Amino acid sequence: MFNNLSDRATKNFAKKLRRAMTKQEKHLWYDFLQKYRCKWYKQKPIGKYITDFYCGHVKLIVELYGSQH
Template sequence: MGFIEQNRDLLPYAKYLRKNMTKQEKHLWYDFLSKHRLKWYRQRIIGSYIVDFYCSKLKLVIEIDGGQHLQKNNLYCDNVRTLALQQEGIYVLRFMNSDVDYHFDYVCNEIEKNINERLEKCMDSISKKSPL
């Protein structure tokens, strides 16, 4: 698990996605992640994938999925993508558009809960490496 090379060919598409975020992505970005205490990136290239949101400090991805992600082929592709990211030590959180639309506080609380858990693991890892 080291540096993950970006597929630079995806850069124009990532820029396009940043400028054309869905309503739900905009809501999560402008009303929560852009103001967060940790640095978040939008439509970030990781390897051969573009993820919706990424915090490199925590190796945490947030994906906001529309209904098309429930189709069998898309579920399979999402699982392959998630496994590839997990092999790089990246954790993936997924929410549906409807979660952001109707349960925004829940989504933010779940994200914050996962952030705190990952921060705690980082601190535990650091304290185990440090001699007393």
């Protein structure tokens, strides 16, 4: 699996991505997911990947594609 250093680096990178959301990510988060009844997470690290949005209750990942990907 991954060592603690790469896990820490992934988590730190996810924090940076949360602070620098794209226009489309902000729109989806502030206009819908933030207020949705299930708990959603922004830029959630899962293994070596970072998802755009994640809901553990329904086991759903939402990825937005654009020029940044």
